[in-house]
Amino acid sequence: MSESVEDIEIQLLLDAVYRHYHYDFRHYARASIKRRLLQALAQWGYESISEIQSAVLHDETILPQLLNFLTVQVSEMFRDPSYFRALREKVVPHLRTYPSLKVWIAGCSQGEELYSLAILFAEEGLAERTMFYATDINPAALKAAQAGVYPLDRIRLFTENHQASGGQNSLSEYYTANYDRAVFDRSLRERTVFSDHSLVTDAAFGEMHLISCRNVLIYFDRELQDRVVRLFSDSLTRGGFLGIGSKETLRFSAHADRFTDFVRAEKIYRRISR
Template identity: 90%
Template sequence: MVESIEDIEIQLLLDAVYRHYHYDFRHYARASIKRRLLQARAQWGFESISEMQSAVLHDETILPQLLNFLTVQVSEMFRDPSYFRALREKVVPHLRTYPSLKVWVAGCSNGEELYSLSILFAEEGLADRTIFYATDINPSALRAAQAGVYPLDRIRLFTENHQLSGGHTSLSDHYTANYDLAVFDKTLRERTVFSDHSLVTDAAFGEMHLVSCRNVLIYFDNELQDRVVKLFSDSLVRGGFLGIGSKESLRFSAHADLFSDFVREEKIYRRKSR
């Protein structure tokens, strides 16, 4: 099958971004990347992907905007509440046995998952012994995560999710309303390390007890998914836990045998001890 000119242009753009800026999107699911690049081209008014490539390479101010198109920043606090309830009821009892904990929120986006876990760990009495690592490749997303500020009109959904997750407190205990914004308490991120990290090219974080990386693998091709699953295994202590998105699975990964199902219906896995 002959590639279209547009598909060739997309491959050249991804190669150029990797070679010049060291952001590697070459193994992201191609249909998703193509859709996002076409959205960027239309919004910026370029006649072709090649014209957009030239602009990206010669104007560094465009790159952050391109990253916003290519990385997914849509999430919500306590998204899929049953996942967080499973963490609370089935994973936390195991985590209590450790004197100190490390939790990696990989692909943290704007921080909703991080604050969800931070609140859950505070409610379960684990906050003081836990260090969170929140990582993303998008600098603007990391800044948003560090700020912990969300539109007030999103709080109703966040609150409903929190209650369904088995929350012991009121979500309002953890933020201050400021006009049309909700500012989450800085104590929730006092023990958090925010870091630029690429699942595509960077090395493992060591000695993690829980890795939560939800709704990220679906944007990778099979080769990259395998790489990331191995990365998570290398990052976890023996018996550590991995949580992924509801539409994701380790079943077809080349490294699936490194994990066992822990809460199958919530896509929570446990690193095997061998």
């Protein structure tokens, strides 16, 4: 069966973005990419995906807007509180045994997961010995993560999640309300390195004790998922921990044998020590 014109246009656009800007979306799940490009078409008023390709190749200011469609920026603090409770109760006791710690938040989006982990580690007395590495391919998302500013109307949900995750203090201790915004304390990101990093093309981050990459793998095809799982394996210390999203699994990965289930219900895995 021949490809539709629309499918050909999508492939050509992704090839063009990779060749001209070195952003590689060619192995993202095609159904998701197609859905987002159709949203871009509707919002921008273009009649075809070929028009997007022409625009992005001839006007570099279009690229950041396109990245906002192609990368997922939807998250919340302490999303899936039971995951963070499992980290607090099951993983942190092991992390306490290390004199220093490295934590990688891969695909950090606008920083909600980073601040969740920074708060958790502060409450568990591990903040001073931990370096956090927050990475994403979207420069606008990284900038937002560095700012740590969120709409005040989101804070109620963040607070409920924090308490359900086993939070030891009030979330209000970690931010200042400023008109319609909540500005999270600078201290929460003092030991954070923010970096542009592509899970598709870039190399491993070495000697991590915990990698949290939630709800990212679901947007990749099987080949890219395998690459990323190997990247995480290569980036972890022996016995290090990997947390992924509730709808994700390592079960079908070519590199699943590098990990063992640690908290199966919360998709937390441990790097095998060999």
